[in-house]
Amino acid sequence: MCGIGGMLGEVDSTVLQRMNSLQSHRGPDGAKIWHDGSCGLAHTRLSIVDLVGSDQPIGSDHSAVLVANGEIYNYSNLRKNRNLQQYAWRTKGDSETILALHKQSSRKGNIGGGSAGSVTHDGVTSLDRGSRAKLHAKWISQLDGMFAFALWDPIIGELILARDPFGIKPLVRTLVEDTLLFSSEVKALRAHESHIPKLDEVALVARLAYEYSIDGTTLFAGVHQVRPGTVETWSIIDGKATLTGAARFEIQEVAPLPTSAWNPDTDAKILLDSFTTSVSERLMAEVPVGIVLSGGLDSALVAAVAHEAADIAGQPVPACWTVAESEENPDWRAAEVVASALDLEHHQYILDDSTFEDYLPKLAWHGEDLDFTVLFFQPLFAKMAESVTVGLCGQGADELHAGYPRYTDIHSHIKTIDERLSAIEHPAARALQSGDVPSGEEWWMDNIAPNSLIETEAISARLGDDGISIGGPSGSELTDFLQFELEHGQLSNFQLRLVDRHSMAASLEVRVPFLGSAHRAEAHRLPMNWRLPAGGVDANRIDGLEKAALRRAADLTKLPSEIVRRPKLPAGTATSPTLIGELLRELSPRAEEIIARHPLMAGALKTQPDIAIGLGMFEALHIVDRGLGGKGKSVVDLLDGVI
Secondary structure: OEEEEEEEOOOOHHHHHHHHHHOHHHOEOOEEEEEOOOEEEEEEEOOOOOOOOOOOOEEOOOOOEEEEEEEEOOHHHHHHOOOOOOOOOOOOOOOHHHHHHHHHHHHOOOOOOOOOOOEOOOOOEOOOHHHHHHHHHHHHOOOOEEEEEEEEEOOOOEEEEEEOOOOOOOOEEEEEOOEEEEEOOHHHHHHOOOOOOOEOHHHHHHHHHHOOOOOOOOOEOOOEEOOOOEEEEEEEEOOEEEEEEEEEOOOOOOOOOOHHHOOHHHHHHHHHHHHHHHHHHOOOOOOOEEEEOOOOHHHHHHHHOHHHHHHHHOOOOOEEEEEEOOOOOHHHHHHHHHHHHHOOOEEEEEOOOOHHHHHHHHHHHHHOOOOOOOOOHHHHHHHHHOOOOEEEOOOOHHHHHOOOHHHHOHHHHHHHHHHHHHHOOOHHHHHHHHOOOOOOOHHHHHHOOHHHHHHHHHHHHHOOOOOOOOOOOOHHHHHHHHHHHHHHOHHHHHHHHHHHHHHHOOOOEEEOHHHOHHHHHHHHOOOHHHOOOOOOOOOOOOOOOOOHHHHHHHOOOOOOHHHHOOOOOOHHHHHOHHHHHHHHHHHHHHHHHHHHHOOOOHHHHOOOHHHHHHHHHHHHHHHHHHHOOOOOOOHHHHHHOOO
């Protein structure tokens, strides 16, 4: 619903206003700032709930001030809570429930208001700082939604930063001298003239090997993410913004039941109902809502429950949007089948031959990463934004239900990662392979806990030649692998980042019902061979396809069998294989020159020419001239500027 930003330390209103300007695409409906002598908050608003009454920053009668991004889906129930009924509400929106819960906890003497202990010289109570973060985690855990927020409590001089359990909404931070800067997108940090964007080569090594940034890292040196499901507390101590505590308020745990504990005749309906509930919650809006319909199972299932979910929510049935490079595209045809079978309004658009070349600079600018094959995202979201303000998508299903091809052969996937690392000559590659923490690298200490490196190594050891069962991984192997990806960023730093950045580029908020609390609780407990059926004759198999339980649930809808049993295809290349291929061929000479500029990374980049182009665009738009001089230039001009 917006972009947030702020600073703790030496506050400058001009910097706050620039932050809003750099994130104006996230919130075209308003931009405001607030500051006192120690903290400043910035907010750009995309109005979705309480359209005229919920401008931010929001203050409260207990002196706290809030900026929040996202949606709190259970806000109506929270507002009815008898413990919050005495709160002096200033809006009718969802974000203010965060302030109300904070005040409630303060009154109990747990936090804030100076009641948790004597106030020290640095403005923080005598309560142990680590314990304060844990106390905040208790009330934040009551929030059900996608969110990132910053709450400043001037009474005790404490800033709270928090991010939703899956990291659907972004929140990044950096220190500039003694001042903390934080924002929804990294580009907003450039509002401070002393922040100079630099490529983090160590983070790049992990990105080239894993295909996503690891843990709290970004590709920008010194810029870190608040981790999903985490609350951080910051205060000014001895004149410097200081991290005083951090705590997890929700940890995703893949905890599969035994196979015999899941009965498709009864439990498939429970699984479907949990998803319908999640979709209905995400129809919460006072603006039009649409569905991203690719033709794959996941988005088709969103469409399949749209009528029932809309009835539950008391909202209009959303229409659907599809883009592809031709009417012969399999995704295009499948989407037509889905919309027709479900009697849904369907908007379809053919991508122009020049679409990708036109959109690639925008993709690189907004994505803040090395994206390439998801070029269709931006034209799709731009088309949707012409008619709706909120979209629903199918992201998250593959991570919960083991839908990616790599899950069928984990050993091969890990071997590919190891081969990429072996081809990289940077010392960080050796550290990732060995599990050693490089000395003197602040990046490792702040972003990759040593146990995550050990865990990577342990997974490799467990999945050796003798550890893979014929026909696919064992349940314990798959459990470990899914858990590893959830914990270390495959979903938050790749799939969810893509959806957030490229939808908000068009001022469109896209929601992810597969990650709703009701559905994720059911999904986490699914037996492994009801996610990825084992080899051989197995009653759970549906034509040998992945996501077996989800397909059983889909059988209970009006989706045609050809859609329910449609195999998984890669989103970007499936939607526009010809256009992507042509653009890669056209830019191939420049890819070779970019690879030559990065000799330590060349071994991995040679096998990923699309990523090499992405790296060149990243440098051109985010590093050269502090990332402020590339707007309006063509792809060729941008790449020529860095080679």
